[in-house]
Amino acid sequence: MTRLTGVILATLMLLGGCDGATPSDQAPLWRAEGKTMGTYYRVLVANPPAAALTGLNGAIEQQLAEDNHQISTWQDDTILSRFNRYRGTDPQPITTGIADIVSTALRIGAKTGGAMDITIGPLVNLWGFGPEKQPTKTPDAQQIESARARVGLGHLRLIETSNGQWLQKSVPDMYVDLSTVGEGYATDHLAALLEQRGITRYLVSVGGAVLTRGVSSSQQPWRVAIQHATDESVAAEAVVDLQGHGISTSGSYRNYYELEGKRISHVIDPVTGRPIDHKLVSATVIATTALEADGWDTCLMVLGTEKAKQLALQEGLAVFLITKTEQGFTTWMSPQFSSFIISQSDKGA
CATH class of the missing domain: 1.10.3980.10 (ApbE-like superfamily)
Structure with missing residues:
Protein backbone atom coordinates (compact mmCIF):
# COMPACT_ATOMS: atom_id res chain seq x y z
CA MET A 1 0.00 0.00 0.00
CA THR A 2 1.37 3.36 -0.98
CA ARG A 3 1.58 6.19 1.53
CA LEU A 4 0.56 9.54 0.10
CA THR A 5 1.80 12.77 1.59
CA GLY A 6 -1.30 14.84 1.01
CA VAL A 7 -3.60 15.86 3.86
CA ILE A 8 -6.10 13.20 4.86
CA LEU A 9 -9.75 13.38 3.89
CA ALA A 10 -10.85 15.06 7.12
CA THR A 11 -9.32 18.32 5.89
CA LEU A 12 -11.95 18.52 3.16
CA MET A 13 -15.23 17.65 4.84
CA LEU A 14 -17.70 16.26 2.31
CA LEU A 15 -21.07 17.88 2.90
CA GLY A 16 -22.53 16.40 -0.26
CA GLY A 17 -25.17 19.09 -0.67
CA CYS A 18 -27.48 17.21 1.70
CA ASP A 19 -28.32 20.33 3.72
CA GLY A 20 -28.36 18.42 6.99
CA ALA A 21 -30.66 15.70 5.69
CA THR A 22 -30.28 12.19 7.05
CA PRO A 23 -30.16 9.08 4.84
CA SER A 24 -33.81 8.36 5.66
CA ASP A 25 -35.20 11.66 4.40
CA GLN A 26 -33.22 12.29 1.23
CA ALA A 27 -33.42 10.87 -2.26
CA PRO A 28 -31.40 7.71 -3.02
CA LEU A 29 -27.67 8.11 -2.52
CA TRP A 30 -25.34 5.22 -3.31
CA ARG A 31 -21.99 5.20 -1.57
CA ALA A 32 -18.78 3.23 -1.39
CA GLU A 33 -15.84 3.95 0.86
CA GLY A 34 -12.70 2.32 2.17
CA LYS A 35 -8.95 2.52 2.42
CA THR A 36 -6.50 2.93 -0.41
CA MET A 37 -2.97 4.24 -0.89
CA GLY A 38 -2.50 4.85 2.82
CA THR A 39 -5.56 7.10 3.00
CA TYR A 40 -9.34 6.85 2.45
CA TYR A 41 -11.59 7.01 -0.59
CA ARG A 42 -15.28 7.80 -0.92
CA VAL A 43 -17.71 7.60 -3.83
CA LEU A 44 -21.19 9.17 -3.62
CA VAL A 45 -23.64 8.70 -6.49
CA ALA A 46 -26.96 10.55 -6.60
CA ASN A 47 -30.05 8.77 -7.94
CA PRO A 48 -27.96 6.10 -9.66
CA PRO A 49 -29.42 4.04 -12.52
CA ALA A 50 -29.68 0.46 -11.27
CA ALA A 51 -27.81 -1.02 -14.22
CA ALA A 52 -24.82 1.23 -13.56
CA LEU A 53 -24.41 -0.16 -10.04
CA THR A 54 -23.90 -3.77 -11.10
CA GLY A 55 -20.40 -4.72 -10.04
CA LEU A 56 -19.51 -1.09 -9.30
CA ASN A 57 -17.96 -1.80 -5.90
CA GLY A 58 -15.60 -4.32 -7.42
CA ALA A 59 -14.77 -2.04 -10.34
CA ILE A 60 -13.85 0.77 -7.94
CA GLU A 61 -11.56 -1.49 -5.93
CA GLN A 62 -9.95 -2.81 -9.11
CA GLN A 63 -9.33 0.71 -10.44
CA LEU A 64 -7.69 1.79 -7.20
CA ALA A 65 -5.55 -1.35 -7.15
CA GLU A 66 -4.42 -0.70 -10.72
CA ASP A 67 -3.49 2.89 -9.90
CA ASN A 68 -1.59 1.73 -6.85
CA HIS A 69 0.26 -0.84 -8.96
CA THR A 180 2.16 14.47 -4.00
CA VAL A 181 -0.18 14.01 -6.98
CA GLY A 182 -1.33 10.42 -6.46
CA GLU A 183 -4.57 11.33 -4.71
CA GLY A 184 -5.69 13.60 -7.54
CA TYR A 185 -4.68 11.01 -10.12
CA ALA A 186 -6.75 8.30 -8.45
CA THR A 187 -9.72 10.64 -7.92
CA ASP A 188 -9.86 11.52 -11.63
CA HIS A 189 -9.72 7.83 -12.52
CA LEU A 190 -12.67 7.02 -10.26
CA ALA A 191 -14.63 9.85 -11.88
CA ALA A 192 -13.81 8.47 -15.35
CA LEU A 193 -14.98 5.02 -14.24
CA LEU A 194 -18.35 6.45 -13.21
CA GLU A 195 -18.71 8.41 -16.44
CA GLN A 196 -18.06 5.23 -18.45
CA ARG A 197 -21.07 3.69 -16.70
CA GLY A 198 -23.31 6.61 -17.58
CA ILE A 199 -23.20 8.11 -14.06
CA THR A 200 -23.23 11.91 -14.23
CA ARG A 201 -24.14 12.97 -10.66
CA TYR A 202 -21.41 12.09 -8.21
CA LEU A 203 -18.77 13.12 -5.73
CA VAL A 204 -15.53 11.15 -5.50
CA SER A 205 -12.55 11.63 -3.24
CA VAL A 206 -9.22 10.04 -2.44
CA GLY A 207 -7.46 11.57 0.54
CA GLY A 208 -7.42 15.34 0.19
CA ALA A 209 -8.57 15.38 -3.46
CA VAL A 210 -12.23 15.65 -4.47
CA LEU A 211 -14.08 15.86 -7.80
CA THR A 212 -17.78 16.40 -8.44
CA ARG A 213 -20.26 16.37 -11.31
CA GLY A 214 -23.94 17.32 -11.42
CA VAL A 215 -25.99 17.83 -8.26
CA SER A 216 -26.60 15.76 -5.15
CA SER A 217 -29.61 13.56 -4.42
CA SER A 218 -31.36 16.53 -2.79
CA GLN A 219 -30.92 18.52 -6.03
CA GLN A 220 -28.38 20.78 -4.33
CA PRO A 221 -24.78 21.49 -5.34
CA TRP A 222 -22.16 19.11 -3.99
CA ARG A 223 -20.56 21.06 -1.16
CA VAL A 224 -17.15 20.65 0.41
CA ALA A 225 -15.97 22.34 3.60
CA ILE A 226 -12.36 23.35 4.15
CA GLN A 227 -11.49 22.39 7.71
CA HIS A 228 -9.91 24.74 10.22
CA ALA A 229 -6.15 24.18 10.28
CA THR A 230 -5.60 22.49 13.63
CA ASP A 231 -5.30 18.90 14.78
CA GLU A 232 -8.34 19.13 17.01
CA SER A 233 -10.87 21.38 15.27
CA VAL A 234 -13.51 20.14 12.85
CA ALA A 235 -14.91 23.62 12.23
CA ALA A 236 -15.12 24.87 8.65
CA GLU A 237 -13.10 27.82 7.42
CA ALA A 238 -15.13 27.92 4.21
CA VAL A 239 -17.75 25.95 2.28
CA VAL A 240 -17.52 25.74 -1.49
CA ASP A 241 -19.69 24.61 -4.39
CA LEU A 242 -17.23 22.88 -6.71
CA GLN A 243 -19.39 23.44 -9.80
CA GLY A 244 -18.06 20.27 -11.40
CA HIS A 245 -14.42 20.99 -10.57
CA GLY A 246 -11.72 19.20 -8.60
CA ILE A 247 -10.33 20.43 -5.29
CA SER A 248 -7.24 19.42 -3.35
CA THR A 249 -5.73 20.52 -0.06
CA SER A 250 -2.18 20.16 1.22
CA GLY A 251 -1.23 21.08 4.76
CA SER A 252 1.56 20.83 7.28
CA TYR A 253 -0.47 20.20 10.41
CA ARG A 254 -1.50 16.54 10.10
CA ASN A 255 1.29 14.57 8.46
CA TYR A 256 4.34 15.16 10.66
CA TYR A 257 6.42 13.68 13.45
CA GLU A 258 8.52 15.00 16.32
CA LEU A 259 12.32 14.76 16.18
CA GLU A 260 14.74 16.29 18.67
CA GLY A 261 12.06 18.60 19.97
CA LYS A 262 10.98 19.88 16.55
CA ARG A 263 7.93 19.17 14.41
CA ILE A 264 9.04 17.70 11.08
CA SER A 265 6.56 18.44 8.27
CA HIS A 266 6.05 16.02 5.39
CA VAL A 267 6.28 18.97 2.97
CA ILE A 268 9.90 19.10 1.81
CA ASP A 269 11.40 22.09 -0.01
CA PRO A 270 13.40 20.70 -2.97
CA VAL A 271 15.64 23.79 -2.96
CA THR A 272 16.75 23.63 0.68
CA GLY A 273 16.34 19.88 1.05
CA ARG A 274 14.59 20.46 4.36
CA PRO A 275 11.00 20.33 5.66
CA ILE A 276 9.22 23.66 5.46
CA ASP A 277 9.19 25.78 8.64
CA HIS A 278 7.19 28.83 7.57
CA LYS A 279 3.72 29.85 8.75
CA LEU A 280 1.57 28.70 5.83
CA VAL A 281 -0.29 25.67 7.19
CA SER A 282 -2.81 24.87 4.46
CA ALA A 283 -3.23 25.47 0.72
CA THR A 284 -6.39 24.53 -1.18
CA VAL A 285 -6.70 24.68 -4.96
CA ILE A 286 -9.75 24.28 -7.20
CA ALA A 287 -9.08 23.29 -10.82
CA THR A 288 -10.72 21.52 -13.74
CA THR A 289 -9.33 18.16 -12.61
CA ALA A 290 -8.31 16.75 -9.26
CA LEU A 291 -4.84 15.98 -10.62
CA GLU A 292 -4.31 19.61 -11.61
CA ALA A 293 -5.48 20.82 -8.19
CA ASP A 294 -3.28 18.24 -6.46
CA GLY A 295 -0.27 19.34 -8.46
CA TRP A 296 -0.54 22.97 -7.40
CA ASP A 297 -1.41 22.66 -3.71
CA THR A 298 1.89 21.11 -2.58
CA CYS A 299 4.07 23.62 -4.41
CA LEU A 300 2.09 26.46 -2.82
CA MET A 301 2.84 24.91 0.57
CA VAL A 302 6.54 24.81 -0.31
CA LEU A 303 6.59 28.46 -1.35
CA GLY A 304 4.98 29.93 1.77
CA THR A 305 2.23 32.51 2.05
CA GLU A 306 3.57 35.54 0.17
CA LYS A 307 5.11 33.63 -2.74
CA ALA A 308 2.00 31.41 -2.92
CA LYS A 309 -0.18 34.51 -3.24
CA GLN A 310 2.01 35.89 -6.01
CA LEU A 311 1.94 32.61 -7.91
CA ALA A 312 -1.85 32.25 -7.54
CA LEU A 313 -2.41 35.73 -8.96
CA GLN A 314 0.18 35.26 -11.70
CA GLU A 315 -1.30 31.95 -12.89
CA GLY A 316 -4.95 32.82 -12.26
CA LEU A 317 -5.39 29.95 -9.81
CA ALA A 318 -8.37 29.42 -7.52
CA VAL A 319 -6.52 29.27 -4.18
CA PHE A 320 -7.44 29.42 -0.49
CA LEU A 321 -4.59 29.78 2.04
CA ILE A 322 -4.55 29.44 5.83
CA THR A 323 -1.61 31.02 7.67
CA LYS A 324 -0.72 30.80 11.34
CA THR A 325 0.09 34.08 13.06
CA GLU A 326 0.76 35.17 16.63
CA GLN A 327 -2.89 36.17 16.88
CA GLY A 328 -4.26 32.92 15.47
CA PHE A 329 -5.05 31.92 11.89
CA THR A 330 -5.71 34.17 8.92
CA THR A 331 -7.10 33.21 5.51
CA TRP A 332 -6.64 34.55 2.01
CA MET A 333 -8.34 33.62 -1.24
CA SER A 334 -7.63 34.54 -4.82
CA PRO A 335 -10.34 36.24 -6.92
CA GLN A 336 -10.85 32.99 -8.82
CA PHE A 337 -11.56 31.07 -5.62
CA SER A 338 -14.17 33.53 -4.39
CA SER A 339 -16.60 32.49 -7.15
CA PHE A 340 -16.84 29.01 -5.57
CA ILE A 341 -17.50 30.23 -2.01
CA ILE A 342 -20.89 29.54 -0.42
CA SER A 343 -19.94 30.61 3.10
CA GLN A 344 -16.82 31.59 5.01
CA SER A 345 -15.87 31.81 8.68
CA ASP A 346 -15.84 35.39 9.94
CA LYS A 347 -12.48 34.65 11.59
CA GLY A 348 -10.65 34.77 8.26
CA ALA A 349 -8.76 37.80 7.01
Whole structure:
Protein backbone atom coordinates (compact mmCIF):
# COMPACT_ATOMS: atom_id res chain seq x y z
CA MET A 1 0.00 0.00 0.00
CA THR A 2 1.37 3.36 -0.98
CA ARG A 3 1.58 6.19 1.53
CA LEU A 4 0.56 9.54 0.10
CA THR A 5 1.80 12.77 1.59
CA GLY A 6 -1.30 14.84 1.01
CA VAL A 7 -3.60 15.86 3.86
CA ILE A 8 -6.10 13.20 4.86
CA LEU A 9 -9.75 13.38 3.89
CA ALA A 10 -10.85 15.06 7.12
CA THR A 11 -9.32 18.32 5.89
CA LEU A 12 -11.95 18.52 3.16
CA MET A 13 -15.23 17.65 4.84
CA LEU A 14 -17.70 16.26 2.31
CA LEU A 15 -21.07 17.88 2.90
CA GLY A 16 -22.53 16.40 -0.26
CA GLY A 17 -25.17 19.09 -0.67
CA CYS A 18 -27.48 17.21 1.70
CA ASP A 19 -28.32 20.33 3.72
CA GLY A 20 -28.36 18.42 6.99
CA ALA A 21 -30.66 15.70 5.69
CA THR A 22 -30.28 12.19 7.05
CA PRO A 23 -30.16 9.08 4.84
CA SER A 24 -33.81 8.36 5.66
CA ASP A 25 -35.20 11.66 4.40
CA GLN A 26 -33.22 12.29 1.23
CA ALA A 27 -33.42 10.87 -2.26
CA PRO A 28 -31.40 7.71 -3.02
CA LEU A 29 -27.67 8.11 -2.52
CA TRP A 30 -25.34 5.22 -3.31
CA ARG A 31 -21.99 5.20 -1.57
CA ALA A 32 -18.78 3.23 -1.39
CA GLU A 33 -15.84 3.95 0.86
CA GLY A 34 -12.70 2.32 2.17
CA LYS A 35 -8.95 2.52 2.42
CA THR A 36 -6.50 2.93 -0.41
CA MET A 37 -2.97 4.24 -0.89
CA GLY A 38 -2.50 4.85 2.82
CA THR A 39 -5.56 7.10 3.00
CA TYR A 40 -9.34 6.85 2.45
CA TYR A 41 -11.59 7.01 -0.59
CA ARG A 42 -15.28 7.80 -0.92
CA VAL A 43 -17.71 7.60 -3.83
CA LEU A 44 -21.19 9.17 -3.62
CA VAL A 45 -23.64 8.70 -6.49
CA ALA A 46 -26.96 10.55 -6.60
CA ASN A 47 -30.05 8.77 -7.94
CA PRO A 48 -27.96 6.10 -9.66
CA PRO A 49 -29.42 4.04 -12.52
CA ALA A 50 -29.68 0.46 -11.27
CA ALA A 51 -27.81 -1.02 -14.22
CA ALA A 52 -24.82 1.23 -13.56
CA LEU A 53 -24.41 -0.16 -10.04
CA THR A 54 -23.90 -3.77 -11.10
CA GLY A 55 -20.40 -4.72 -10.04
CA LEU A 56 -19.51 -1.09 -9.30
CA ASN A 57 -17.96 -1.80 -5.90
CA GLY A 58 -15.60 -4.32 -7.42
CA ALA A 59 -14.77 -2.04 -10.34
CA ILE A 60 -13.85 0.77 -7.94
CA GLU A 61 -11.56 -1.49 -5.93
CA GLN A 62 -9.95 -2.81 -9.11
CA GLN A 63 -9.33 0.71 -10.44
CA LEU A 64 -7.69 1.79 -7.20
CA ALA A 65 -5.55 -1.35 -7.15
CA GLU A 66 -4.42 -0.70 -10.72
CA ASP A 67 -3.49 2.89 -9.90
CA ASN A 68 -1.59 1.73 -6.85
CA HIS A 69 0.26 -0.84 -8.96
CA GLN A 70 1.48 1.96 -11.20
CA ILE A 71 2.59 4.69 -8.79
CA SER A 72 3.31 3.15 -5.40
CA THR A 73 6.83 3.35 -4.02
CA TRP A 74 5.82 1.13 -1.09
CA GLN A 75 5.60 -1.99 -3.26
CA ASP A 76 8.58 -3.46 -5.10
CA ASP A 77 6.64 -4.74 -8.11
CA THR A 78 5.03 -1.48 -9.27
CA ILE A 79 5.95 0.27 -12.49
CA LEU A 80 7.36 3.26 -10.63
CA SER A 81 9.37 1.09 -8.23
CA ARG A 82 10.94 -0.75 -11.15
CA PHE A 83 11.90 2.57 -12.73
CA ASN A 84 13.44 3.76 -9.46
CA ARG A 85 15.46 0.54 -9.08
CA TYR A 86 16.83 0.80 -12.60
CA ARG A 87 20.41 2.07 -12.45
CA GLY A 88 20.84 3.20 -16.01
CA THR A 89 19.93 6.11 -18.25
CA ASP A 90 18.09 4.40 -21.11
CA PRO A 91 14.41 5.32 -21.56
CA GLN A 92 12.09 2.99 -19.63
CA PRO A 93 8.51 2.16 -20.69
CA ILE A 94 5.70 3.63 -18.59
CA THR A 95 1.91 3.71 -18.77
CA THR A 96 -0.25 6.47 -20.20
CA GLY A 97 -1.40 7.24 -16.66
CA ILE A 98 2.12 7.80 -15.36
CA ALA A 99 2.90 9.88 -18.45
CA ASP A 100 -0.11 12.11 -17.65
CA ILE A 101 1.11 12.62 -14.09
CA VAL A 102 4.68 13.36 -15.13
CA SER A 103 3.57 15.75 -17.85
CA THR A 104 1.43 17.70 -15.38
CA ALA A 105 4.20 17.70 -12.77
CA LEU A 106 6.85 18.91 -15.23
CA ARG A 107 4.60 21.74 -16.42
CA ILE A 108 3.77 22.91 -12.90
CA GLY A 109 7.36 22.46 -11.78
CA ALA A 110 8.57 24.73 -14.58
CA LYS A 111 6.10 27.43 -13.52
CA THR A 112 7.13 27.28 -9.85
CA GLY A 113 10.90 27.31 -10.10
CA GLY A 114 11.03 23.66 -9.04
CA ALA A 115 8.82 24.00 -5.94
CA MET A 116 6.83 21.13 -7.44
CA ASP A 117 9.40 18.37 -7.98
CA ILE A 118 8.49 14.70 -8.36
CA THR A 119 12.19 13.74 -8.26
CA ILE A 120 12.23 14.69 -4.57
CA GLY A 121 12.11 11.02 -3.54
CA PRO A 122 15.65 10.91 -2.06
CA LEU A 123 14.77 13.78 0.28
CA VAL A 124 11.36 12.32 1.15
CA ASN A 125 13.07 9.06 2.10
CA LEU A 126 15.88 10.82 3.98
CA TRP A 127 13.36 12.61 6.20
CA GLY A 128 11.33 9.45 6.83
CA PHE A 129 8.19 10.03 4.74
CA GLY A 130 8.83 7.31 2.18
CA PRO A 131 9.17 3.54 2.53
CA GLU A 132 12.31 3.95 4.64
CA LYS A 133 12.13 4.37 8.43
CA GLN A 134 12.01 7.74 10.14
CA PRO A 135 15.48 8.97 11.12
CA THR A 136 16.52 8.77 14.77
CA LYS A 137 18.36 12.06 14.49
CA THR A 138 18.14 15.08 12.23
CA PRO A 139 19.91 14.50 8.89
CA ASP A 140 23.13 16.50 8.68
CA ALA A 141 24.18 18.89 5.91
CA GLN A 142 26.23 16.26 4.10
CA GLN A 143 23.33 13.81 3.99
CA ILE A 144 20.98 16.51 2.72
CA GLU A 145 23.39 17.63 0.00
CA SER A 146 23.96 14.04 -1.06
CA ALA A 147 20.21 13.54 -1.48
CA ARG A 148 19.79 16.90 -3.24
CA ALA A 149 22.38 15.87 -5.82
CA ARG A 150 19.90 13.25 -7.03
CA VAL A 151 16.99 15.71 -7.21
CA GLY A 152 15.98 17.99 -10.07
CA LEU A 153 13.38 18.01 -12.84
CA GLY A 154 16.10 18.77 -15.35
CA HIS A 155 17.35 15.21 -14.85
CA LEU A 156 14.01 13.71 -15.92
CA ARG A 157 12.68 13.46 -19.47
CA LEU A 158 9.27 12.31 -20.65
CA ILE A 159 9.23 10.80 -24.15
CA GLU A 160 5.86 10.36 -25.86
CA THR A 161 5.49 8.82 -29.32
CA SER A 162 2.81 7.05 -31.28
CA ASN A 163 4.34 3.80 -30.06
CA GLY A 164 4.07 4.55 -26.35
CA GLN A 165 5.55 6.55 -23.48
CA TRP A 166 8.96 6.35 -21.86
CA LEU A 167 10.64 8.00 -18.89
CA GLN A 168 14.36 8.73 -18.92
CA LYS A 169 16.65 9.85 -16.12
CA SER A 170 20.14 11.28 -16.53
CA VAL A 171 21.05 10.46 -12.92
CA PRO A 172 21.04 6.64 -12.58
CA ASP A 173 19.99 6.58 -8.92
CA MET A 174 17.26 9.20 -9.26
CA TYR A 175 14.12 8.30 -7.27
CA VAL A 176 10.77 9.57 -8.55
CA ASP A 177 8.00 10.03 -5.97
CA LEU A 178 4.48 10.67 -7.30
CA SER A 179 2.79 10.72 -3.90
CA THR A 180 2.16 14.47 -4.00
CA VAL A 181 -0.18 14.01 -6.98
CA GLY A 182 -1.33 10.42 -6.46
CA GLU A 183 -4.57 11.33 -4.71
CA GLY A 184 -5.69 13.60 -7.54
CA TYR A 185 -4.68 11.01 -10.12
CA ALA A 186 -6.75 8.30 -8.45
CA THR A 187 -9.72 10.64 -7.92
CA ASP A 188 -9.86 11.52 -11.63
CA HIS A 189 -9.72 7.83 -12.52
CA LEU A 190 -12.67 7.02 -10.26
CA ALA A 191 -14.63 9.85 -11.88
CA ALA A 192 -13.81 8.47 -15.35
CA LEU A 193 -14.98 5.02 -14.24
CA LEU A 194 -18.35 6.45 -13.21
CA GLU A 195 -18.71 8.41 -16.44
CA GLN A 196 -18.06 5.23 -18.45
CA ARG A 197 -21.07 3.69 -16.70
CA GLY A 198 -23.31 6.61 -17.58
CA ILE A 199 -23.20 8.11 -14.06
CA THR A 200 -23.23 11.91 -14.23
CA ARG A 201 -24.14 12.97 -10.66
CA TYR A 202 -21.41 12.09 -8.21
CA LEU A 203 -18.77 13.12 -5.73
CA VAL A 204 -15.53 11.15 -5.50
CA SER A 205 -12.55 11.63 -3.24
CA VAL A 206 -9.22 10.04 -2.44
CA GLY A 207 -7.46 11.57 0.54
CA GLY A 208 -7.42 15.34 0.19
CA ALA A 209 -8.57 15.38 -3.46
CA VAL A 210 -12.23 15.65 -4.47
CA LEU A 211 -14.08 15.86 -7.80
CA THR A 212 -17.78 16.40 -8.44
CA ARG A 213 -20.26 16.37 -11.31
CA GLY A 214 -23.94 17.32 -11.42
CA VAL A 215 -25.99 17.83 -8.26
CA SER A 216 -26.60 15.76 -5.15
CA SER A 217 -29.61 13.56 -4.42
CA SER A 218 -31.36 16.53 -2.79
CA GLN A 219 -30.92 18.52 -6.03
CA GLN A 220 -28.38 20.78 -4.33
CA PRO A 221 -24.78 21.49 -5.34
CA TRP A 222 -22.16 19.11 -3.99
CA ARG A 223 -20.56 21.06 -1.16
CA VAL A 224 -17.15 20.65 0.41
CA ALA A 225 -15.97 22.34 3.60
CA ILE A 226 -12.36 23.35 4.15
CA GLN A 227 -11.49 22.39 7.71
CA HIS A 228 -9.91 24.74 10.22
CA ALA A 229 -6.15 24.18 10.28
CA THR A 230 -5.60 22.49 13.63
CA ASP A 231 -5.30 18.90 14.78
CA GLU A 232 -8.34 19.13 17.01
CA SER A 233 -10.87 21.38 15.27
CA VAL A 234 -13.51 20.14 12.85
CA ALA A 235 -14.91 23.62 12.23
CA ALA A 236 -15.12 24.87 8.65
CA GLU A 237 -13.10 27.82 7.42
CA ALA A 238 -15.13 27.92 4.21
CA VAL A 239 -17.75 25.95 2.28
CA VAL A 240 -17.52 25.74 -1.49
CA ASP A 241 -19.69 24.61 -4.39
CA LEU A 242 -17.23 22.88 -6.71
CA GLN A 243 -19.39 23.44 -9.80
CA GLY A 244 -18.06 20.27 -11.40
CA HIS A 245 -14.42 20.99 -10.57
CA GLY A 246 -11.72 19.20 -8.60
CA ILE A 247 -10.33 20.43 -5.29
CA SER A 248 -7.24 19.42 -3.35
CA THR A 249 -5.73 20.52 -0.06
CA SER A 250 -2.18 20.16 1.22
CA GLY A 251 -1.23 21.08 4.76
CA SER A 252 1.56 20.83 7.28
CA TYR A 253 -0.47 20.20 10.41
CA ARG A 254 -1.50 16.54 10.10
CA ASN A 255 1.29 14.57 8.46
CA TYR A 256 4.34 15.16 10.66
CA TYR A 257 6.42 13.68 13.45
CA GLU A 258 8.52 15.00 16.32
CA LEU A 259 12.32 14.76 16.18
CA GLU A 260 14.74 16.29 18.67
CA GLY A 261 12.06 18.60 19.97
CA LYS A 262 10.98 19.88 16.55
CA ARG A 263 7.93 19.17 14.41
CA ILE A 264 9.04 17.70 11.08
CA SER A 265 6.56 18.44 8.27
CA HIS A 266 6.05 16.02 5.39
CA VAL A 267 6.28 18.97 2.97
CA ILE A 268 9.90 19.10 1.81
CA ASP A 269 11.40 22.09 -0.01
CA PRO A 270 13.40 20.70 -2.97
CA VAL A 271 15.64 23.79 -2.96
CA THR A 272 16.75 23.63 0.68
CA GLY A 273 16.34 19.88 1.05
CA ARG A 274 14.59 20.46 4.36
CA PRO A 275 11.00 20.33 5.66
CA ILE A 276 9.22 23.66 5.46
CA ASP A 277 9.19 25.78 8.64
CA HIS A 278 7.19 28.83 7.57
CA LYS A 279 3.72 29.85 8.75
CA LEU A 280 1.57 28.70 5.83
CA VAL A 281 -0.29 25.67 7.19
CA SER A 282 -2.81 24.87 4.46
CA ALA A 283 -3.23 25.47 0.72
CA THR A 284 -6.39 24.53 -1.18
CA VAL A 285 -6.70 24.68 -4.96
CA ILE A 286 -9.75 24.28 -7.20
CA ALA A 287 -9.08 23.29 -10.82
CA THR A 288 -10.72 21.52 -13.74
CA THR A 289 -9.33 18.16 -12.61
CA ALA A 290 -8.31 16.75 -9.26
CA LEU A 291 -4.84 15.98 -10.62
CA GLU A 292 -4.31 19.61 -11.61
CA ALA A 293 -5.48 20.82 -8.19
CA ASP A 294 -3.28 18.24 -6.46
CA GLY A 295 -0.27 19.34 -8.46
CA TRP A 296 -0.54 22.97 -7.40
CA ASP A 297 -1.41 22.66 -3.71
CA THR A 298 1.89 21.11 -2.58
CA CYS A 299 4.07 23.62 -4.41
CA LEU A 300 2.09 26.46 -2.82
CA MET A 301 2.84 24.91 0.57
CA VAL A 302 6.54 24.81 -0.31
CA LEU A 303 6.59 28.46 -1.35
CA GLY A 304 4.98 29.93 1.77
CA THR A 305 2.23 32.51 2.05
CA GLU A 306 3.57 35.54 0.17
CA LYS A 307 5.11 33.63 -2.74
CA ALA A 308 2.00 31.41 -2.92
CA LYS A 309 -0.18 34.51 -3.24
CA GLN A 310 2.01 35.89 -6.01
CA LEU A 311 1.94 32.61 -7.91
CA ALA A 312 -1.85 32.25 -7.54
CA LEU A 313 -2.41 35.73 -8.96
CA GLN A 314 0.18 35.26 -11.70
CA GLU A 315 -1.30 31.95 -12.89
CA GLY A 316 -4.95 32.82 -12.26
CA LEU A 317 -5.39 29.95 -9.81
CA ALA A 318 -8.37 29.42 -7.52
CA VAL A 319 -6.52 29.27 -4.18
CA PHE A 320 -7.44 29.42 -0.49
CA LEU A 321 -4.59 29.78 2.04
CA ILE A 322 -4.55 29.44 5.83
CA THR A 323 -1.61 31.02 7.67
CA LYS A 324 -0.72 30.80 11.34
CA THR A 325 0.09 34.08 13.06
CA GLU A 326 0.76 35.17 16.63
CA GLN A 327 -2.89 36.17 16.88
CA GLY A 328 -4.26 32.92 15.47
CA PHE A 329 -5.05 31.92 11.89
CA THR A 330 -5.71 34.17 8.92
CA THR A 331 -7.10 33.21 5.51
CA TRP A 332 -6.64 34.55 2.01
CA MET A 333 -8.34 33.62 -1.24
CA SER A 334 -7.63 34.54 -4.82
CA PRO A 335 -10.34 36.24 -6.92
CA GLN A 336 -10.85 32.99 -8.82
CA PHE A 337 -11.56 31.07 -5.62
CA SER A 338 -14.17 33.53 -4.39
CA SER A 339 -16.60 32.49 -7.15
CA PHE A 340 -16.84 29.01 -5.57
CA ILE A 341 -17.50 30.23 -2.01
CA ILE A 342 -20.89 29.54 -0.42
CA SER A 343 -19.94 30.61 3.10
CA GLN A 344 -16.82 31.59 5.01
CA SER A 345 -15.87 31.81 8.68
CA ASP A 346 -15.84 35.39 9.94
CA LYS A 347 -12.48 34.65 11.59
CA GLY A 348 -10.65 34.77 8.26
CA ALA A 349 -8.76 37.80 7.01
